[in-house]
Amino acid sequence: MQLTEHASSLDELRKRYRAVRDFSETLCAPLTPEDCVVQSMPDVSPTRWHLAHTTWFFETFVLARQSDYSPHHPEYEYLFNSYYNSVGRQFPRPQRGLLTRPGRDEVLEYRRSIDTAIGQLLEDLPDELAGSVPTIIELGLHHEQQHQELILTDIKHVLSCNPLMPVYREATTDASPSHALDWVSFDGGIREIGHSGSGFAYDNESPRHEVLLQDFSLASRPVTAGDYIEFIEADGYRRPELWLSLGWAAVQQERWDAPLYWFEKDGDWWEFTLAGPRPVDRSAPVCHVSYFEADAYARWADARLPTEAEWEVACATQSAGNGHFVDELIERDAPVHPAGVSGASGVQQMLGDVWEWTASPYVAYPGYRPAAGALGEYNGKFMCNQYVLRGGSCATHSTHIRPTYRNFFPPEARWQFSGLRLARDGE
Amino acid sequence: MQLTEHASSLDELRKRYRAVRDFSETLCAPLTPEDCVVQSMPDVSPTRWHLAHTTWFFETFVLARQSDYSPHHPEYEYLFNSYYNSVGRQFPRPQRGLLTRPGRDEVLEYRRSIDTAIGQLLEDLPDELAGSVPTIIELGLHHEQQHQELILTDIKHVLSCNPLMPVYREATTDASPSHALDWVSFDGGIREIGHSGSGFAYDNESPRHEVLLQDFSLASRPVTAGDYIEFIEADGYRRPELWLSLGWAAVQQERWDAPLYWFEKDGDWWEFTLAGPRPVDRSAPVCHVSYFEADAYARWADARLPTEAEWEVACATQSAGNGHFVDELIERDAPVHPAGVSGASGVQQMLGDVWEWTASPYVAYPGYRPAAGALGEYNGKFMCNQYVLRGGSCATHSTHIRPTYRNFFPPEARWQFSGLRLARDGE
Amino acid sequence: MQLTEHASSLDELRKRYRAVRDFSETLCAPLTPEDCVVQSMPDVSPTRWHLAHTTWFFETFVLARQSDYSPHHPEYEYLFNSYYNSVGRQFPRPQRGLLTRPGRDEVLEYRRSIDTAIGQLLEDLPDELAGSVPTIIELGLHHEQQHQELILTDIKHVLSCNPLMPVYREATTDASPSHALDWVSFDGGIREIGHSGSGFAYDNESPRHEVLLQDFSLASRPVTAGDYIEFIEADGYRRPELWLSLGWAAVQQERWDAPLYWFEKDGDWWEFTLAGPRPVDRSAPVCHVSYFEADAYARWADARLPTEAEWEVACATQSAGNGHFVDELIERDAPVHPAGVSGASGVQQMLGDVWEWTASPYVAYPGYRPAAGALGEYNGKFMCNQYVLRGGSCATHSTHIRPTYRNFFPPEARWQFSGLRLARDGE
């Protein structure tokens, strides 16, 4: 990872460690033990697995650096390794939902145990670990924040499979204000993108480098559910000429005719949310669309998706109001769901609310070098058949996002809080 | 169903209802909420589903006969219908493991509620239901006892998928005595098989009818694990000439090289059991073999499987000692697992310990008529591509088995407690 | 195989050899080289493969018995072995359609070469082969006649996949006379079925043995297409209660709503035949139905399918007029397709026209022993998950059928010329 040059003071790190670890458990509080064990599709992991795997990360990459460390449980290295071949074999991903043990209490005890050991280590950090441990812990906390978002997107998918449509968390509904779409123009030329400076960033955000942009314009807000309904009503899902070839195949095979979680009821569009079923809010950003749908919508709208460089340049040069993040929503007792914003000028809502699909396949930046050792598997090996998304969502923690952040998913993925913003050539 | 001619007195029925329903919950006592929700393969159902479905049976086929009945929950008819098209649509079987709600407590409350209603109904049974309700309740209790066996075979499969090899129930191990195989001969001629008389039987055991048998001999005991190890060591799994064509394809595709749950450790055969991993007991009947394996073993042993008529005639004419049943094992604190018997003369262990594959495809008896209405779907529609097994197992309740009982599974099924007994032509 | 006790004289055998081998090539005459190479589904084999495999049979089981025999081509043993594990490895069945070489001319040359060698062998048969060779050749000729039927059923399937609906063979259409259905009754009791005497039979027709039958009635003719249309119009394909559970699953998954090859055109039922598309002939036996459809039809008609023992007893005691066989049809320039018969009394059309599904799973007769050596793989290993069909079809050669003949296919198979005849309990 592109870790901080000099780690935050150990005290601050301990505090942040505590806060991030606690927030994971806060997110799980509304769930029953049964909710936490099920895997509804290969992409989804059980909640309990997330709780254990994020703990495994600290055990494996921090605690096990101590020469005399003896593991919490001999099988956990295997059971909770996600994809690190350098660490060892992995329990097969599509079978994570078969593990009924360790149960929730045992997993919480595992967390307690590792947290205690990390606390002790930080209190009396040996010199030979002082260089590496703080930066790896910081990485581990960002890693855990990624899984916090997955805990939400995964449990939403699990609950959505149940005809009872269970509620994860009742919440006061935000009414979304309506907001007209404006076009904001940007000059081309040589620009810089990528991470620099002392804050945390993943390795895939580096090195900061020059890119050559043409003049372009960006929509002032994401595409809303109301915009998207127009696309549906214009037969968008029945016109092959709007779609990439693979996208059209997905439409046919999966019988897509609306975003994931949407359904019709008495002639209206409803959606399943973490607060249960509710009518689609037309002013909120459309969400749970695949890259294929984002791309088809843009073509239909006579526009295109922005490249990630355009997106980042726009984000860096604007100091626009943000959307919502999960920590704020929970604090305000609002639903974990994208919502409209009232702000009006400039490019709005780039951070928070919905991840925005870009037109950019996920590739290495020029000169990219993965981190050494097992942590080099964190990002680099996934640079194939995925697209970059930018900006975070309503399920992202506000301390986990930044303009250079590169998220990535395959073009057919829909279970993330993913939406889109339009772009156009020229000013 | 072939129900009892005159139902047992209502008092006895109430008592038996209580006992059977309680035993289901006894079986679930060692399980965590997480254990009860997972479905490890399409054939397996989650424990909680079994608990709910058996309750649904009483609600649907007994309580709902009352004109003013209002259902416990509007969605349960759909969620817990197994395969009764006449009742309505069914939640897809392979997705039963996706349902995290209703949780265990809600399901237990569902059981309580239906049990109370059944109790009240039996206390004051309206005349117009007096003819049907007792017989359907008796059917429902046998239905529940079938699911009690599935609770055990299914949870065994679920737990076996976990590298931690969890223990369902620690238990004092029975040492199996060794017992030589004798051949017991039977005269051919016209014999009668099938159910008659006043006791309970499923519809597929009727009508009692004549069959024409040739002289035959039957092994005095099931094939043991020790016998079966000889087959393995004689390359039984590598010699196509011993196998049915479909069986050989299964061996190749599934890479079978031993019964299900067996594994090698330090040169010895071990098996996963409900009491965790333990060394294979060579004197106990071999278990968890498919029809294909049973058939191949018999061919290798220069013998064959008995027909179901041979088996039933032999069982009816012998008053041999039985094997073990689940209720006895639990009472004695013994493992739920087949074990050897010490008895010595005659045909032993026909009932209990392991279901015995017969050579008979599962077909209707001459003159068979399925029960009228939805309950006609109980047995008849499954008469295709399955083989009959006889005799019950160590996971069967002792009050649920009889010589005429016809169990049936597809030839590739291995997750039941299924073994075999050899037969030969002539005396 | 149950081969003839004393082989027909060698002269007769040579003549019959010539005739059977020629007829295979007669059947292929209307086909292009391209037609002969394609495999439209795993069950189907390319025509050229049939021509080569039947030749391989004679080479492997007759010629290779000569100690000094050197094979026609070193790879043919592998390429054209169907399923004889005792002979050696087999080129994978689903990939037979990938072999573009040897081409048709090479295969015909292979046939010439083996025919010449067989001719020479029969002219001067060494004493040590005199006992085995004639019986194996007779078996090989019946084997070839089975493949002649498959050549027709397979090419029908291949051509049916082509929207051009090509014609295999233009032919004068037979008009089918209409014929009312009568019920013919038979007394129960102990009867004998199975092969005896000196004629040829496969091993699975032996030993002849006693069976115990109840009184039963048999329909005087097969179910006609007209009868079957009534079933369709009565929503037969939409009523789960009429179907076996596996059958209903097949209806749903395969979207069956009529026999294979039927399609609707301007409100009428048409079917694809070897003479191209033509309107369904309502008086002809319904054809290309699976066991599942036959069973559902019978249930709808308040009847059942006959057992194979009932069928054979009825066939043996009646001297009724037969249906049509492929050799007669080709001689008369009639389409290779089932047709109605004009006969009126007794049980009609048992042989020829359509194979009749019976209610009997394909199992060994009591005391059955497969032939020794590789030829023991001919029949026995397929005795699982298949049903017996009786009586031959319009694609069967008239010298290849007899009342004891047991054909067998899985219950979902529809590409054979398979129909049904109704039976009922009692007289």
Add this chain to the structure above:
Amino acid sequence: MQLTEHASSLDELRKRYRAVRDFSETLCAPLTPEDCVVQSMPDVSPTRWHLAHTTWFFETFVLARQSDYSPHHPEYEYLFNSYYNSVGRQFPRPQRGLLTRPGRDEVLEYRRSIDTAIGQLLEDLPDELAGSVPTIIELGLHHEQQHQELILTDIKHVLSCNPLMPVYREATTDASPSHALDWVSFDGGIREIGHSGSGFAYDNESPRHEVLLQDFSLASRPVTAGDYIEFIEADGYRRPELWLSLGWAAVQQERWDAPLYWFEKDGDWWEFTLAGPRPVDRSAPVCHVSYFEADAYARWADARLPTEAEWEVACATQSAGNGHFVDELIERDAPVHPAGVSGASGVQQMLGDVWEWTASPYVAYPGYRPAAGALGEYNGKFMCNQYVLRGGSCATHSTHIRPTYRNFFPPEARWQFSGLRLARDGE
């Protein structure tokens, strides 16, 4: 398409039409009718289909522009449409191998008929078609040249499935000279790539635009088979850290351990070629590797793949000797197979011999606009989950390649003549 500004004179176009169309048939001359009908995997099309589809292209996009045109055959529009949704429905791609008719002669007649009509049209071209027809014909000829390459790659795959390893075309073997790898360095800066000028190019090569490059070096020649054997011997296929995550999954699932068509014989590497099996030529470029293998090799060699911009800039600034093209090879009676070159300085073999995988996902150039109408489906809709390959191969016609040409295949594709060339950052 980016078509020529002013079409070549009609005379020249007629001549080129004749030459290209003839060359397709030249390529098919060595094939039997059976060879031409088989489809060995969904990606492969039967030879006869290629011959018909390229003809359909001229019929659909040129001849059918005439208002009074009546189609050659009413079903061909459906049968031979590859993927043009705007034209109409398409016969399913994976079933192309089921079509035994029209046979080869009919397809050749179809070609004759369309060629005649095109000839007549060009002789007397109506004014209203003078603007469009020549450019579409030129596009159709390049389209046909693409299919000429596919005819070779597809038939190679078909023949490779046959254990007889048939020879497409015996040929005098070229001995490949050995050639050391040098690194050639290039300065970074703003460069231009993409098509400009009057020659033919596909729409995806436009618009010509500026790119910003860093300094880089390029290998003087492609990676050879000998180089690649070192990778294999260094356990390249068993070290997950060398592979992209999807690549490693492919290695495991497909059990890759060498390039497609390679096999071991007596301790040496052999490969199946269009001239039959022959020992791997270590000096020739390695071929039939996927993007995953190219990428893993580069990582193992401490290098990377070039981007397509780097490749094009290098190709444009070098006037290096080319490799081999199919037309030259056939003329010289050499095998259609990559071979080494003797040239020594500069960047060699960029055009011809093997397509070179680049690191660039296939995306639209900035400002890209697909052609209007159905021809807009030619390239644009495939811009997802594919990588760009550059430079043509030994199966490409020499008149069909240029430095700006962008070929594209999914990262797992191996049946094309695809290899790689290494690149490095900096000079």
